[in-house]
Amino acid sequence: MKDFTPTAYTLVSVATGREFDDEGWLLDDKQSEKPTLIRTRYACKQLDVKPEEYGIYRFADWLPIRRMLHGSSAPVTYKSQGLASHLGLENLYITFNGYFPAIGANMTTCSFKETEAYSVCARVNEEERRILVVASAGNTARAFAKVCSENHIPLLLSVPADNLDALWFEEPLDPCVKLICAEKGGDYFDAIHLSNLALRSDRFYPEGGAKNVARRDGMGTTVLSAATTIGRIPDYYFQAVGSGTGAIAAWEANMRLIEDGRYGSNLMKLMVSQNAPFVPMHDAWRVDSREMLPYDEDKARRDVEIIDAKVLSNRKPPYGLAGGLYDALKATGGEMLVATNAQGSKARRLFLDLEGVDLHPAAGIAVASLIKAVGEGKIDKDAVVMLNITGGGEQLFKKDKTLWYLKPDHIFPLNPNPEEVIRKVESMFA
Incomplete structure (x- = not known):
């Protein structure tokens, strides 16, 4: 990998605005009395996108990393023809995270979780023994x-x-x-x-989930891919969510792009979806509750068994804390949507027919939600829409292996x- 100087950044508490140095693996603001996420504040305010050979580290200016690891791939954004024509959308952009060599997508785990792993692990100190x-x-x-x-x-x-x-x-x-x-x-x-x-x-230390700034900023590269490909910040952002971390990351990346100054000043409307019947965040959002509603443990497990998109089954998501999904939806005028297994399966078949690659069940839920939103007249035909395909190409990758x-x-x-x-x-x- 190319010579690399660790990215310069500080950490900021969402709840208080307190700015402090990263002492190595901070996941919280130790001085905050209320639950809050912390965010990165990068010294580099304008993003310098590196060549494709850098993989996800094309976006290293806005990743809190100490080094670059081998084997990464970046999200790939392209303008849809098939699905866009089917839905009557003039500016539908698909950000594909998975395996689809025809468009240059080479994530061999076939999931956008690679964006998290290559960022988080590059934040790890090489001297770490735990x-x-x-x-x-x-x-x-x-x-x-x-x-x-x-x-x-x-x-x-x-x-x-x-x-x-x-x-x-x-x-x-x-x-x-x-x-x-x-x-x-x-x-x-x-x-x-x-x-x-x-x-x-x-002897062990936690990756940290949504609290780890490297995880969120890694996921945020999906939006960086879209904006730098399109030339502007999209109007709408569609994604299926289990914890909501990807949508929080999208909001944070959006704010950095505004500060960059070259991609517009708008906040994308977050259009996030869950797989029915497991919809705890949707239920809380529907009644405008910052707190998650009571959810019987046995019923939650049964609902998880029912849904096709098992990865969307987080019972303790970062929803209500400062900087969490509730705040992200409020800030962007976003919506929480729902799709069933049947709707997701139909959407996956449609995507395969129109775009040429298979999807993970969670991505199918996102496509189904986009289809419903368009059908309900929520999206203008000329709006710039980003569809975050969080996983796909698995059948293609596994073929003959x-x-x-x-x-x-x-x-x-x-x-x-x-x-x-x-x-x-x-x-x-x-």
């Missing part, structure tokens, strides 16, 4: 496993046993990557709980003994 912990419903785990394996970064993954089929790879992983699971019947929240138990050991699956080192019950979890995860990295 083990990174990532909880995931599937796609995030696959992305972090690939990046950590290829760059020899010790990693502990925690994934629901029901989602193990998401952990496929083209070749065996480096043994620095280990996996634990919450038993069958568990969901993403159970995987998070399990990872939190492992983190009671001082023999895949390797990561197997769990331990499977734990849904209410595990904390001491047993600590003892077993420590022994895995002995």
Whole structure:
């Protein structure tokens, strides 16, 4: 990789505006009394986009990184012809995160979670001796496993046993990557709980999820790809959400582009969607509640079992805290939409026919929501629309390949003994 000087930035508390230095792996403002995200403030105010060979690090000016890792790919934005004509939209732009060589998209995990992993792992100090912990419903785990394996970064993954089929790879992983699971019947929240138990050991440290500025700024490269390709900030942004982190990242990237001054001054209207019947953020937003509404644990698990887009199943999203999805929707005049499994499946078939590549279920929910919004007259035909395709090309990538699956080192019950979890995860990295 090219010679690289670590990106210059400071951190800012959304709640208080306090600006402070990043001491290495800060996830919170320690001085804030209320729950809040922190954001990066970059020394470079105008984005200098590097050549394609840099992969995601084309956008390194606005990534909080210490180094560049091998193997990354950037999101690819192109102007739609087929879907745009079908919907009667004159300026529909698709930002594709996945595997579609025909348009130059080469994310081999087929998911935009690669944008997170290559940014987060490049923030890790090369002298770090603790083990990174990532909880995931599937796609995030696959992305972090690939990046950590290829760059020899010790990693502990925690994934629901029901989602193990998401952990496929083209070749065996480096043994620095280990996996634990919450038993069958568990969901993403159970995987998070399990990872939190492992983190009671001082040999591990948390990736941080939405709180990690590198994760959000990595995801924000989707908007940087769109704006620098189109030449302006889009009017609408469509994406399916599980935690809402991608939409928060889009809002933050949007504000940086406004400050850049070359891409317009508008805030994209965030049009985010959930997969019915698992719609906790939609339910809270519908009644204008900053707080999530009560959601019976057993019902939540049943609803997760029903939905096709398992990656959209976060029961504890960063919704109500300062700088979270509630604030993002309020700031942009956004909307929270819903699509069913049937609508998502129909949208995926349509996208394959019109755009030529298969989609992940979550991306199908986003396409279905766009179709509904257009049908309801919410989008002017000449509006500049960004459709964030968060995963696709998996069938294309897997064609004629023999895949390797990561197997769990331990499977734990849904209410595990904390001491047993600590003892077993420590022994895995002995």
